[in-house]
Amino acid sequence: EGQLVESGGGLVQPGGSLRLSCAASGFTFSDYHMDWVRLAPGKGLEWVGRIRNKARGYTTEYAASVKGRFIISGDNSKNAVHLQMNSLKTEDTAVYYCSRSPNGNILDSWGQGTLVTVTS
Amino acid sequence: DIQMTQSPSSLSASAGDRVTITCRASQGISSQLAWFQQKPGTAPKPLIYAASSLQSGVPSNFSGSGSGTDFTLTISSLQPEDSATYFCLQYLTYPFTFGEGTKVEIK
Numbered sequence: 001e002g003q004l005v006e007s008g009g010g011l012v013q014p015g016g017s018l019r020l021s022c023a024a025s026g027f028t029f030s031d032y033h034m035d036w037v038r039l040a041p042g043k044g045l046e047w048v049g050r051i052r053n054k055a056r057g058y059t060t061e062y063a064a065s066v067k068g069r070f071i072i073s074g075d076n077s078k079n080a081v082h083l084q085m086n087s088l089k090t091e092d093t094a095v096y097y098c099s100r101s102p103n104g105n106i107l108d109s110w111g112q113g114t115l116v117t118v119t120s
Numbered sequence: 121d122i123q124m125t126q127s128p129s130s131l132s133a134s135a136g137d138r139v140t141i142t143c144r145a146s147q148g149i150s151s152q153l154a155w156f157q158q159k160p161g162t163a164p165k166p167l168i169y170a171a172s173s174l175q176s177g178v179p180s181n182f183s184g185s186g187s188g189t190d191f192t193l194t195i196s197s198l199q200p201e202d203s204a205t206y207f208c209l210q211y212l213t214y215p216f217t218f219g220e221g222t223k224v225e226i227k
Contacts, residue, residue: 035216037164045156045164045207047216061214064121097163106154106211108175110163 002027002109004098009114012088016118020083022098022111029079030054033101036072036083038094039113048096051081053103066092088118122146122210126219134227139195141222143208148188152212155184155193157204158221164207168193200226 008020022034033056036048049062051072060072071084081098095113102108123146133139143153151171156164166175168184171191181196195202203226208219 039158044221045158045209045218047209047218050214050216063215105169105175106166106209107156107164108166108169110166113163 002100004100004109004111006096006098006111006114009096009116011117011119013120014088014090014118016088017084017086018088018116020085020096020098020114020116022081022083024079024081024100027100029074030076031102034072034074034081035099035101035107036081037097037099037107037110038092039097040091040094043094046094048083050101085116088116090118092116093118121215122149122213122217124208124210124217124219126206126208126222128222129220130223130225132225132227133198135198135200137198139198139202139224141193141206141208141224143186143191143193143219145189145191145210149210149212151187152210153184153186153191154209154211155182156207156209157202158207159204167206195224198224198226202226 003025005023033052035050049072052059069087074081097113099107099110125144153171155168158164172184183194205221205223207221
């Protein structure tokens with residue numbers, strides 16, 4: 001009924017960049033808003049940002065903690081959403097999940113997550 | 121930003137017990153509230169959306185209620201597999217914000 005698979009996580013130094021990808025299958029990608037959520041060690045869930053669906057013009061929203069550093073984009077030809085992370089900080093260390101939100105619902109399917117570790 | 125305050129932060133209950141977790145929003149969010157269950161090393165599992173609508177495949181012993189600022193998640197009969205951390209989420213306004221989580225343990 002829909003599958004999401006994240007990739008691209010890894011080890012990066014503070015100030016560095018990383019690009020996460022989320023491959024979607026089993027549903028009409030352009031119909032859904034796509035969100036990124038992260039879970040830092042010992043902390044709770046944090047919503048990172050969203051790219052709205054085609055009907056809403058693929059516009060984006062971000063958490064204040066990442067605004068200006070992270071960019072969410074979509075690739076309809078590959079049914080994928082990307083999270084470009086720049087100027088990384090140690091506090092960005094987390095497991096990053098992508099999730100989809102249909103109209104009238106929220107975060108109803110999640111990927112398995114990808115670990116990002118920012119350390120010197 | 122809308123702050124979400126969950127209580128309790130943790131609880132321990134016996135199998136078969138009725139368990140209630142509350143979430144309070146710092147301002148009214150209508151019914152734009154969801155609940156998630158997360159077990160260590162796994163992705164969050166969606167349970168409830170729109171405050172009281174059950175996500176597909178979620179057992180009926182989970183239920184949600186509330187509107188405005190005060191919400192509850194109820195597990196009517198706690199099962200061993202319900203041991204997890206539960207989070208609420210408001211999605212009325214950006215940025216979406218989660219509660220701090222409630223860790224549920226089975227005695």
